[in-house]
Amino acid sequence: MVLLIDVGNTNIVLGVFDKDNLIADWRLSTDAKKTSDEYGIEILQLFLYSDLEYKQIKGVIISSVVPNIMYSLEHLIRKYFKLEPVIVGPGIKTGINIKYDNPKEVGADRIVNAVAAHYEHKRPIIIIDFGTATTFCAVNKNGDYLGGTICPGIKISSEALFERAAKLPRIELAKPSSIIGKNTITSMQAGVIYGYVGQVKYIVSKMKKEMMELGEEEPFVIATGGLATLIAEEARCIDKIDPLLTLKGLNIIYKKNEESSYGDR
Structure with a gap:
C-alpha cells in the first residue's frame, strides 16, 4: 500500500x-x-x-x-x-513536459493534476482546481503543460466582501434560486456564485480558443476541488468532475519513480 x-x-x-x-x-x-x-x-x-x-x-x-x-x-x-x-518537485519523474518560463514556479498540485488528467484521457485538457486559489491549467494531447491562470478562490472572494465592507455579513456559499437577490444575503450569494460561474465560463472559452489556435482539438474540461460541484451545476463548460484527481496523480507519479529507483531513470 x-x-x-x-x-x-x-x-x-x-x-x-x-x-x-x-x-x-x-x-x-x-x-x-x-x-x-x-x-x-x-x-x-x-x-x-x-x-x-x-x-x-x-x-x-x-x-x-x-x-x-x-x-x-x-x-x-x-x-x-x-x-x-x-x-513532488524538481527532478521527479512525471511523464509530462512543463512549458512554463520557469518550471520550478509551477505548484506541485498543478503538476500532479496534469499528470492524472493526461494519463486518463490522452487528449487536450483544461483542469480547473477549486481550492484556496482556483487554478486553470492547459495540457495538450502530447502531455505538455502549457501554462494556465490563477484566480482568488471562491471562499477568498466571499471573505473579502465580509472583511472589507463594514455592513456586509459573512455568508454561506450556497446557490440562490435567483440572480436577482431580494435581501443582502441572497444578493451576496448571487454575486459570488454566479459571478464565479461567469468567470469560469469566460476563462475556459478563452483557453479553448488559444489551444485550438495551436492546432489542438477542442479541450476536455475537468474540475476538481471541494467546490467543483457547486460551480459545475451552472458552468456547463465543465465536462467532468473528478474529486480524486490529485490522489490519482500522486499514485501515478509514485509508481513512475518507484520504477526509476530500479534503474528505469
Whole structure:
C-alpha cells in the first residue's frame, strides 16, 4: 500500500492506494504550527478508524504548496512509517513536459493534476482546481503543460466582501434560486456564485480558443476541488468532475519513480 499526501493552503488530503485502488481517503486542516508527533498521531488514528494497518504502507509520496509544513510531515513519515517520502518537485519523474518560463514556479498540485488528467484521457485538457486559489491549467494531447491562470478562490472572494465592507455579513456559499437577490444575503450569494460561474465560463472559452489556435482539438474540461460541484451545476463548460484527481496523480507519479529507483531513470 502507498500513502499519498497532498498539502494545500487550507486542507491536507490523504489517501491510501493498494495498487490502482483507492481504499481510503481523509482530509485534515493545514496547520504549520502542528508538530510531527501531532500529525503522526492524527494519521495513525485515521488508519485505526478505517481498519487499516499502517505498517503495511510500503511507500509515501507528498505534494505540497506550503513549504513551512514540510519538515513536520517528512519527520513524521520517517519516525512513524520508517520510510523516506518521495517529494513532488524538481527532478521527479512525471511523464509530462512543463512549458512554463520557469518550471520550478509551477505548484506541485498543478503538476500532479496534469499528470492524472493526461494519463486518463490522452487528449487536450483544461483542469480547473477549486481550492484556496482556483487554478486553470492547459495540457495538450502530447502531455505538455502549457501554462494556465490563477484566480482568488471562491471562499477568498466571499471573505473579502465580509472583511472589507463594514455592513456586509459573512455568508454561506450556497446557490440562490435567483440572480436577482431580494435581501443582502441572497444578493451576496448571487454575486459570488454566479459571478464565479461567469468567470469560469469566460476563462475556459478563452483557453479553448488559444489551444485550438495551436492546432489542438477542442479541450476536455475537468474540475476538481471541494467546490467543483457547486460551480459545475451552472458552468456547463465543465465536462467532468473528478474529486480524486490529485490522489490519482500522486499514485501515478509514485509508481513512475518507484520504477526509476530500479534503474528505469
